Amino acid sequence: MSGVSLKCGDCGTLFKSVEEAQEHAELTSHANFSESTEAVLNLVCTSCGKPCRSKTESDLHTKRTGHTEFTDKTAEAVKPISLEVPKPKPNDDEDMAEGGDGGTGQHEEMVVPEVDQNLLSELETMGFPKARAIRALHFSGNASLEAAVNWVVEHESDPDIDETPMVPASAKKAEASKPSLTPEEIKMKQQELKERARKKKEEEDRQREREREKERIRIGKELLEAKRIEEDNERKRIIALRKAEKAEEQRAREKIRQKLEEDKAERRRKLGLPPEDPASPKPSTAPVVEEKKSSFLPVRPATKAERMRECLRTLKQAHKDDDAKVKTAFNTLLTYAKNVATNPNEEKFRKIRLSNAAFQDRIGKLQGGIEFLEHCGFEKIEGGEFLYLPREKVDMAVLNTAGTELNNAIKNPFFGVL
Known part of the structure; x- marks a missing residue:
């Protein structure tokens, strides 16, 4: 089916002719029109004969007059729409060449267009200059305060934004003859604008939510990668620790073997037996050196x-x-070293009373205990009554070494067998 109307892509209004569409474009600045197979409604009131071009108009007419009966004569008026722009009449061109007004040589009088005075007053109260307010109301079709404000925002960079618009007097009369919008119609248009703004805001919110979801996915991937790297490092550390433990175990076994060889040689000497042939092969100690390297x-x-x-x-x-x-x-020694390394500024962790019964029972009476603490940096003070580690002599590397040696000694079952 060929097109029977023109549809405004900005507000959805249908028009019977190109002239109506052009007039709508001049009033609203809408420029997105397309041919449509949807016919313009022609609902005629059976009581007063008023034609209504949409269901909204018929509803408003019913509210104003109480008339409820309408006859649908849309099919009678349907005809293919002509998309040709009407050409000016020959005498119109002559009038334009001579300055207008039917060849008299006089320009047609230009006047300020009629606008809604209530809306104009509200715009002036909001701080808009009068000329800018008139221009906004004129070009937004006096639809609503919101439409006028939106027009100002969209055209605030126009060079003539603060110039009072002028229209021919004949156009002003024609505009005055048009029926003005009723409060109900204005309210309906305002509702349409609000609904359009709400849908636009919802779409923007959905777009922002999609962007936030993409950002959450990106951060999640980064966290997973960081966790994987941390787990790899931890696995490498555990492998290194196990190799160190095996090296310590190997050294302990080698020392046991050497001790057995020495005991064997001592028994042969006491029994008066000759020592073993030096040429006999002896286990090499190279693995121990290699392990250290x-x-x-x-x-x-x-x-x-x-x-x-x-x-x-x-x-x-x-x-x-x-x-x-x-x-x-x-x-206990591991606890002393750990407390100082964790809280180097706390003096209570760096000072030990030697006469303390618990200390004497656990460390003081054992050979090598106090000497180990002295290697960690502790010094005897006040006549040997205390072991004290000065703050400036706290060496984290030494304390870490002490912790490593103690951990190895605790976990290695072959440590110190000799």
Whole structure:
């Protein structure tokens, strides 16, 4: 079916001709029109004969007059719409060439267009200049205050925004002859504008929500990647710790083997037997050296670590028949080192009374216990009554070394066997 009307894509209004569409465009600045197969309604009131072009108009007519009976004559008026722009008559061109007004040489009088005075007053109260307010109401079709404000916002950069619009007197008369919108019609248009603004806001909210969802997904991926990297690092640390424990176990086994060889040689000497042939192969100690080179232990002062390890080995060998006492001593020393490393500014963690019964029972009476604390930086003060670690001498590297050695001694079942 060919087009029978023109439809405004901005407000949805239907028009019977190009002239009506042009007039609507001049009043509202709408420019999006398309051919439509939907016919313009022609509802004629059976009581007074007034034609209504939409259901909204018929409803408003019913409210004003109480007339409820309408005859639908839309089909009678339907005809294909002509999209050709009407050409001006020849005498119109002559009038334009001569200055208008039918060849008299006189310009047609230009006047200020009629606008809704109530809306004009409200715009002036809001602070808009009178010329700008008149221009906004004229070009928005006197539809509503909101429509006028929106027009000002959209055209505030126009160079003539503050110039009073002028229209031909004949156009003003024609406009005055048009029926003005009733309060109900104005209210309906305002409702349409509000509904349009609400839908636009909902679409913007949905767009923002989609953007927020994309951002949440991106952050989630970054957190998962960070967690994966952290787990990889933790796995590598555990592997390094296990290798260090195996190295310590290997060193302990090697020392046991060497001790057995020495005991064997001593027994042969006491029995008057000749020593073993030096040419006989002996287990190489190279693996021990190799393990030290490939140790995964953190880099720390070697001499300090060896001294601490020797103190712990001495303590365990001196009390090898009392594993509970050795374990308690190791855990107590670990607690002292950990407290100082965690709270270096707290003096109570850096000062130990040597006469304390609990300290003496756990550390003081055991060979190597106080010496281990001295390697951590503690010093005897006040005539040997206290062990004290000055704040300026707190060395985190030394305390970390002490913690590592104590952990190895506690977890390694072969530590200090000799």
